[in-house]
Amino acid sequence: MKHFVEWDSLEVRVNGDKLNTLAQALRVPPVERIHLHFENGRLRVIGSLQKFVNVPFEVEIREIAAEGRSVRVPLRSLSAFGGIPLPRFLFMLIRGHVPADFVRYEEPATLVVSLDRFLPDFVKSEVQRVWIIDGGLAVTLGRGGADLGPGDNASGTDSNRTEPSSGPPPVL
Numbered sequence: 001m002k003h004f005v006e007w008d009s010l011e012v013r014v015n016g017d018k019l020n021t022l023a024q025a026l027r028v029p030p031v032e033r034i035h036l037h038f039e040n041g042r043l044r045v046i047g048s049l050q051k052f053v054n055v056p057f058e059v060e061i062r063e064i065a066a067e068g069r070s071v072r073v074p075l076r077s078l079s080a081f082g083g084i085p086l087p088r089f090l091f092m093l094i095r096g097h098v099p100a101d102f103v104r105y106e107e108p109a110t111l112v113v114s115l116d117r118f119l120p121d122f123v124k125s126e127v128q129r130v131w132i133i134d135g136g137l138a139v140t141l142g143r144g145g146a147d148l149g150p151g152d153n154a155s156g157t158d159s160n161r162t163e164p165s166s167g168p169p170p171v172l
Contacts (some may be wrong), residue, residue, distance in 0.1 A: 003124065003145025010125065010144070016136035026102060043132045056081060066127035073111040115124070122147045 016038040032054070034047035043061040048054050057078060065072040103113045111140050115127060125144025130137055 004147045006143075006145040007141070008143050009128070010141040011140050012141065013133070014137040014139060019136065038132055038134060038136050040134050040135075041132055061132070062131040064132065066129050066140075067112075068126050069115045071113050071115070071127055071130050072106075073113065075111065076107040078109075 016036060019038075020036050023036055027034050030049045030051050032048045032050050034045065036048065037044040041062065043064075045059040045061065046057070048056045059075050060077045061073055062076065063074060071124070094160060102117050103111050106112055115125075119125070123144070123146040125141040128142040129140040
């Protein structure tokens with residue numbers, strides 16, 4: 001199907017500070033604190049849980065796998081209290097608490113995030129590759145396209161307005 005704007009490959013960056021802000025907004029009990037540290041090739045998630053006592057934790061992520069319109073984030077190592085390795089079954093603490101409209105939890109200890117949360121409905125594309133860079137993520141979107149947003153048309157007018165738009169064309 002043809003789109004108004006099409007691409008074969010599209011390179012985008014995701015700002016780590018903005019992802020940290022999003023993580024704060026999605027934080028749910030028993031997580032009290034969470035912070036994402038983006039380093040070239042490694043994402044460290046540092047925070048604390050409140051389960052009878054305050055439990056500081058760190059999760060290291062070294063890969064994020066592209067899978068269509070989703071990404072899979074394997075949670076490979078969990079440590080608490082500054083380095084004590086914890087078994088994977090403790091990931092079960094978060095299983096029932098992740099926001100279902102944003103992310104789902106799958107065994108073995110993997111978070112699956114849908115692109116649909118980040119892209120408007122009129123953008124159609126799949127993720128080809130995600131890699132962790134200093135300060136955020138670099139993402140390659142595969143072949144895709146976008147049509148004008150709701151209420152826009154090719155003449156630059158909004159169907160709810162009677163005057164032509166005086167600003168730049170819509171950003172897709």
